[in-house]
Amino acid sequence: MADRPFILTGFTFTKQTLAAFSRNCEIVGHMDKPDPALVPPEVAPRVQALVTTGSVGASDRLMAALPRLSIICCYGTGYERIDIEAARRRNIIVTHGADANAPDVAEMAVGILLASTRRIVRADKMIRRGEWTKRIPNRFGAIAGLTGGKVGILGLGAIGMEVAKRLKGFDVQIGYCNRNKRADVDYAYFADVMALATWADYLIVCLRSDASNRHIVDAEVLKALGPRGHLVNISRGWAVDEAALADALRDNVIEGAALDVFDEEPYEGQAFLPLDNLVMTPHFGGGTEHAQARMTALVCQNLDAHFAGKPVVTPLPELRDLAARTEGRLR
Structure with a gap:
């Protein structure tokens, strides 16, 4: 040049x-x-x-x-x-x-899924407060854990495939929702997000977001995920209706969530800050x-x-x- x-x-x-x-x-x-x-x-x-x-x-x-x-x-x-x-x-x-950045974002997805489901962040804070013997309140008794659970991947592109690869070692069932069914995998296929959320215990959003899937995870999808469900978003913030998610976490519509991405970045809102059943990271997925x-x-x-x-x-x-x-x- x-x-x-x-x-x-x-x-x-x-x-x-x-x-x-x-x-x-x-x-x-x-x-x-x-x-x-x-x-x-x-x-x-x-x-x-x-x-x-x-x-x-x-x-x-x-x-x-x-x-x-x-x-x-x-x-x-x-x-x-x-x-x-x-x-x-x-x-x-x-x-x-x-x-x-697909492998690195997938690694982050699994990490914050574990942080949410195993309450790692809350447990860390308990020790720092001198509350070793205290137990995190759980209306269902013990924590469910991933083993034997069903993980739904919303968007089985490059990142979604890397997430699935990493989850295989956790002895989970994997399902996915994609625009088209993939011929190269044997995971359970669901034609729409509602069907996937109804089936899944844990929902990981791996979409390459555009105007067509803005707020694709809304109040109805969260309700379908259920009271023991966890949501993870490592794609783009606007794929999730953040107001609906805040309500679902506050009202125990779902058990927990983990976000590495937000609708507006940096996140300057207030709705998520009091929620101890939410893990947040500042768009670090591809930061390796x-x-x-x-x-x-x-x-x-x-x-x-x-x-x-x-x-x-x-x-x-x-x-x-x-x-x-x-x-x-x-x-």
């Missing part, structure tokens, strides 16, 4: 990641939020690429404020807050992290050293390919046709 493309960052990346982006590109600005007003006037006309995350996103207004923008790279799997139709209309390529290295490398590969006039490595499935049509045409 004779000229170094100008990129804008829409997320607070590590120094190592920024250094990797800077090898073949020039970082000309950063936004804390996807707000066109945060882009300095002298920077906006220069920006050719935006590197952000799906939970931060890119609006039509932001794209309009960047007249030379030709590619948006999502760092990570999700892209739920990218205005896909606006990108299509403006011939802007959009890429994502595809399966780069190995996952970050893979996601950083993939962004760099996509940027390098795009600005060399070659096909990007991981275009959004919805925009593959656009990626093919615009190959070799840069701004």
Whole structure:
């Protein structure tokens, strides 16, 4: 590449990641939020690429404020807050992290499922309060545990498959709900989320969230999961109706939940904070050293390919046709 493309960052990346982006590109600005007003006037006309995350996103207004923008790279799997139709209309390529962090997110899913079902966080706090001999109240008596239980996976893509692989050692039954039944697995298949929740003891949300599945886990699904049920969400926050979840936890509609993702991040709400049957982590699922290295490398590969006039490595499935049509045409 004779000229170094100008990129804008829409997320607070590590120094190592920024250094990797800077090898073949020039970082000309950063936004804390996807707000066109945060882009300095002298920077906006220069920006050719935006590197952000799906939970931060890119609006039509932001794209309009960047007249030379030709590619948006999502760092990570999700892209739920990218205005896909606006990108299509403006011939802007959009890429994502595809399966780069799947093993690490799956590891987190199993970890926080155990933290919720075995009450690990609450038990830790008890010891710190000097309450070793006290027992966590349980209206059902003893904790159920995973062994012999039924785990429902909502979305059996790359992350869902990695979750299932890790759960096999726990002697559980595995079921799943997907847009289509997979021919390569023998897990129980359920055509809709209500059927899966009714069957499952534990429900793990592994969807690649988009507008079609916003609040797919609602009050009715939580009710179907039942009073001994646990919900885990490591996909995207908006897949779960957070108000309904707070009510379900407070009213013992389900026994517990664990969230690594939230509808708005960082989470600044109040409804979840008093709930001791909820485990929360701040979107750490893909935060391992190995996952970050893979996601950083993939962004760099996509940027390098795009600005060399070659096909990007991981275009959004919805925009593959656009990626093919615009190959070799840069701004």
